[in-house]
Amino acid sequence: DVKVTQSSRYLVKRTGEKVFLECVQDMDHENMFWYRQDPGLGLRLIYFSYDVKMKEKGDIPEGYSVSREKKERFSLILESASTNQTSMYLCASSLTDGLNTEAFFGQGTRLTVV
Amino acid sequence: AQSVTQLDSQVPVFEEAPVELRCNYSSSVSVYLFWYVQYPNQGLQLLLKYLSGSTLVKGINGFEAEFNKSQTSFHLRKPSVHISDTAEYFCAVRPPGGGGSNYKLTFGKGTLLTVNP
Numbered sequence: 490d491v492k493v494t495q496s497s498r499y500l501v502k503r504t505g506e507k508v509f510l511e512c513v514q515d516m517d518h519e520n521m522f523w524y525r526q527d528p529g530l531g532l533r534l535i536y537f538s539y540d541v542k543m544k545e546k547g548d549i550p551e552g553y554s555v556s557r558e559k560k561e562r563f564s565l566i567l568e569s570a571s572t573n574q575t576s577m578y579l580c581a582s583s584l585t586d587g588l589n590t591e592a593f594f595g596q597g598t599r600l601t602v603v
Numbered sequence: 604a605q606s607v608t609q610l611d612s613q614v615p616v617f618e619e620a621p622v623e624l625r626c627n628y629s630s631s632v633s634v635y636l637f638w639y640v641q642y643p644n645q646g647l648q649l650l651l652k653y654l655s656g657s658t659l660v661k662g663i664n665g666f667e668a669e670f671n672k673s674q675t676s677f678h679l680r681k682p683s684v685h686i687s688d689t690a691e692y693f694c695a696v697r698p699p700g701g702g703g704s705n706y707k708l709t710f711g712k713g714t715l716l717t718v719n720p
Contacts (some may be wrong), residue, residue: 520706530614531693531712532647536661539706547707580648583706590621590635590654590697592708 492516495580495595502602508567510598512580519585522592523547523555526577535578538563539585570602583589605630605696609711617719618686624679626694636677637695637708638668647693653677654699657697664688689718 497513514521515578520539524532524547534547536555544555552574563582567574577599583592610625628634635654639647651662658670668679677694694711 529712532710534707537707590652591631596646
């Protein structure tokens, strides 16, 4: 089974801290994604990566950056955490194959910024 | 660009009743369509998908969905729900084929299905 693992289920950070959210997948997927989930807003794409060291902005990249130094790992970075970044963060991965279309999701990291 | 509208934010039903969760999409090109389910405190799990071919798609846990191109809809149905179906359901789209940003999924805002005894 494909496994997408997010390093923390729950995090509490202070305003202004630099925060790292880590995601690892074990199925050699080329594509990796970071989504943010808020009540009533669904999932919104922050960044995605289709190859090592490659990244593209999603719909809400402001205040975030990403790093993909190895194929299996995709990190989301909050340079200076703010209270409006309190949210559920979901990582996903998928193959670069037009017919293998499923995206696999991690369990999520619930981040609270105080 | 694509967009997805889930017409109901909450759907309460009684156990063993049928349910339909509605999804409409907007796109200037053809799309792949998906339904995902999220149980409390978990990530998303694929229920079913439509890529091409038969417009009636069957998924896991007894769910099915029908693609209607003229109405740009992909409604999810189950003839008889169980308490364990209580979850949030997300409709999503992406362009077909491969290449860079084609792999991005665009999600609707979700429908919370609550099944009551």
